[in-house]
Amino acid sequence: MTGYEITSFEFRVLLRHYWRKNLNAKAAAKAICDVEGEGTVASRTTQKWFKHFNEGDFDLEDRPHSGRPTVLDEGDLQTALDVEPSSSTRELTEELGVANKTV
Structure with missing residues (x-):
């Protein structure tokens, strides 16, 4: 393979x-x-x-942990930009609850 x-x-x-x-x-x-x-x-x-x-934990799915990139819904980002096109990255990260690097 x-x-x-x-x-x-x-x-x-x-x-x-x-x-x-x-x-x-x-x-x-x-x-x-x-x-x-x-x-x-x-x-x-x-x-x-x-x-x-x-320990009896058989969950094999990925778990969120520090340092892992935050998932950003691009639709939410576009909506935020449509409402206020001049938003700074800092404002967008606070509004969307994601890391600055993600935006």
């Missing part, structure tokens, strides 16, 4: 699979890297996810 890049969600499914097979985090990372390529997933990442699974 040349050119196919595995998604974060697919990684998490694989990690859950290896966790259920009672592999340790390091062995799971190695198994994934053996197939997907060296450096594809870090042992530390697998440890973090195994900890979630051990």
Whole structure:
């Protein structure tokens, strides 16, 4: 499968699979890297996810966290600009509740 890049969600499914097979985090990372390529997933990442699974947290979806780009509804931005075309970036970030970099 040349050119196919595995998604974060697919990684998490694989990690859950290896966790259920009672592999340790390091062995799971190695198994994934053996197939997907060296450096594809870090042992530390697998440890973090195994900890979630051990705590009964099996939610594999992305979660918001600091530093993650805020999603901006472009329709909301356009509406704000239609109402006040001379709005500054600072005003728009406050009005829309997003980071300055996002606007």
